[in-house]
Amino acid sequence: MNDHTTNKHKNNSPIEGVIFDWAGTIVDFGSFAPTSIFVEAFKQGFDFEITLDEAREPMGIGKWDHIKAVGQLPSVKARWIAQFGQEMSHDDIDRIYAAFMPLQKAKVADHAQPILNAVDVVESLKAQGIKIGSCSGYPREVMDVLSPVAADYGYKPDCIVATDDLPQGGRPAPFMALKNVIELGIGSVAHCVKVDDAAPGIEEGHNAGMWTVGLLLSGNEAGLTYDEYLNADADTLEQARERARVKLGKAKPHYLIDTIAELPEVIRDIEARLQANQRP
CATH class of the missing domain: 1.10.150.240 (Putative phosphatase; domain 2)
Incomplete structure (x- = not known):
């Protein structure tokens, strides 16, 4: 299910593609x-x-x-x-x-609803001409159930790669991320960003030569439901953030943020670093 016709905007960014994980990153707050x-x-x-x-x-x-x-x-x-x-x-x-x-x-x-500002963030990236890739630990037969429901909610990545689409194996190997690069016609892995809520997905991004962003509060490591997240006091959120920071920190992401809602600021920083000829 790869759709390269959705991205008709001229690319106004040095970033060519952003590749998202699914559960805990774009959909299914808390990865339940x-x-x-x-x-x-x-x-x-x-x-x-x-x-x-x-x-x-x-x-x-x-x-x-x-x-x-x-x-x-x-x-x-x-x-x-x-x-x-x-x-x-x-x-x-x-x-x-x-x-x-x-x-x-x-x-x-039942867990296909997008997280927080996910659809708005993705659509703003598309409006800049940035291609949207995705990959998952889910096998293809699960993705074939999940992706059309997520599309009904408004999340339509340009490329979807499932963990069993490739014979070489899944994360932390780079193959799913690189399959996105090939399918999307991206010219440089150094101009790609991998966003994930688990350490193997961050390692996948590193192994593929990409910028990496870890999500602290929406995903697996914090393990909060959306209601718990909304109703938590500052101390509870900081404890969850620290739990996730310990686990994700081992994968050495370039950036750690709470949820995808904070990604636009990271994108702007990576754009500035690319324009200064920095690489991941």
Whole structure:
């Protein structure tokens, strides 16, 4: 679902493209669609309990690899061995993934509403002639459910890459970001910005040679619902911000902001740096 006809404006910016993650970045404040489904898939597949925090821990990578990574968390591994007498196997992961997929497809549209000012920010980038790419830890069959609902809300990126579209694997490898570059006809990766709410997605941007922006409060690491975010006092927000800053800081993003609403200011700063011949 790549639409290169939507971007008819002359590019008035040195930035050629911005590539967004999906859950926790553009849609699904708090990234609850994948985390809650992981909890349910473990329960449905094996009657095994994991917490939301455990489900969140490896967020950003492809979903099969995510299930494997959850199984390797020391807390989960110990309980799994206690319950089943051995570590989680590839067959076990396949079984949980098989439970995950229909659950995710059934629920993902419920979490398709764009975050805060996301659509306005994206449309203002398009108006400058900047191309809008996107990539996700979701596989294609989930993206095929999510993207038309998000489009109904007004979010229509020029390119959508799913984690299983490429044989080389997902994040933190650069391939999904680079597939956007190729599909969108972008001339320089140094004139691209990758925006994500999880460390593997920021690392993906670095590995692709792009500017990177991490989102602290709308995504997986803060784990706040939209209502919690709106109603939180300053101390609660700062604690959530610090939790996310610790996790995202390990990926060394060029910029850390609370939500996509603050992205225009970052874009202006990157434009100035590019005009001064700086590179990511």
